[in-house]
């Protein structure tokens with residue numbers, strides 16, 4: 001390999017490297033260095049030399065054409081491996097391929113169609129609650145809504161008290177994922193997260209036993225029935241880990257996207273009006289159903305623009321398991337890699353006036369994301385693209401369609417909507433709104 005060119009960038013201070021400035025604003029950190037160094041540069045994050053890659057060509061290299069050089073398991077911090085168990089997120093190679101194939105049917109095709117009623121009913125009950133409340137902070141409300149949907153469909157949780165209890169356990173588990181001091185001592189964030197995980201495992205184990213006797217149409221039942229080419233199914237232990245991961249990966253991200261959708265619609269009345277007209281036209285044909293979900297091209301444009309400007313996941317980590325060369329720069333095995341979704345989505349050469357919220361970018365005439373592959377990557381891309389993308393889009397469209405057809409909302413004054421990016425992207429004060437039926 002030609003390793004003449006030294007990677008640009010800085011490894012920062014000993015041990016902590018540049019971790020602090022990265023954590024305080026990951027997008028700004030990457031964007032500033034991209035302007036200075038271009039699509040590949042080095043830094044040091046959480047004690048590891050790290051190569052950062054930005055832009056469609058670099059992203060295609062990582063997610064698709066050279067995927068065998070990178071490991072998910074070696075990329076994510078140790079807390080993820082401990083708290084998310086043996087699940088897709090931290091698996092590679094043959095093991096990952098087999099499990100992904102087993103899980104896919106529970107999140108696509110006919111299974112999805114069966115989830116529509118649950119998604120619709122839970123959404124309707126929240127809309128009634130919001131009508132009564134009149135003023136509330138939407139981010140936290142969306143968090144409960146998406147948790148209810150995901151836990152009932154993916155974990156088989158009963159609505160009501162059981163859901164609330166599970167939601168608290170999950171919050172404790174999620175807090176542990178980002179703990180800086182991961183010692184399994186009781187009363188520390190990480191210790192509490194492990195205890196929460198153990199409790200969730202017990203709960204899911206019981207649901208599995210029930211579904212083994214009485215299968216239903218939820219994802220747990222489908223996962224139990226799934227078989228690989230050799231006729232083997234996921235064991236109970238494997239199934240528990242995968243179900244916990246799906247819930248973790250599934251609800252925070254969807255919450256983020258729904259919240260930013262409502263911010264942008266409130267900020268742009270003309271866009272809201274056009275999206276509403278599309279919905280009202282569909283509503284004349286009857287209640288929301290699967291067929292209608294496929295007939296909302298303008299809402300889809302709006303959602304692409306939310307995905308671009310406010311990606312819930314700002315980037316992805318990998319471990320470099322085989323050395324590689326990109327643009328003439330050499331990176332050795334053993335390094336960490338970060339590919340940046342947020343910075344790629346704001347490249348001026350792809351998206352002119354990148355800070356502007358403009359769904360017309362995705363109109364059939366402009367299609368700005370089609371100039372280069374891997375320009376719109378809010379759900380990742382390549383063989384390991386988000387497995388829940390269809391589930392998430394269906395859920396978001398259902399909520400959005402109800403909101404546009406029947407409700408008005410306005411952003412309350414005296415709050416900050418500044419972007420906070422970790423653990424997931426959300427407006428600082430969570431979006432406080434006044435809400436009413438139209």
Ligand code: HEM
Pocket residue numbers: 088089100107245246247249250251253254257311312313315316317377378379380381383384385386387388389391392
């Ligand atoms: C708006 C909602 C969502 C967004 C923006 C999102 C984003 C992402 C991204 C960017 C990745 C790739 C990460 C990487 O390359 O490192 C990913 C992977 C994944 N997502 Fe999602 N996601 C969403 C919803 C969901 C839902 C609803 C589920 C499950 C029901 C889910 C489950 C997963 C899983 C299991 C993976 C790992 C897939 C694999 O490695 O094969 N996600 N997601």
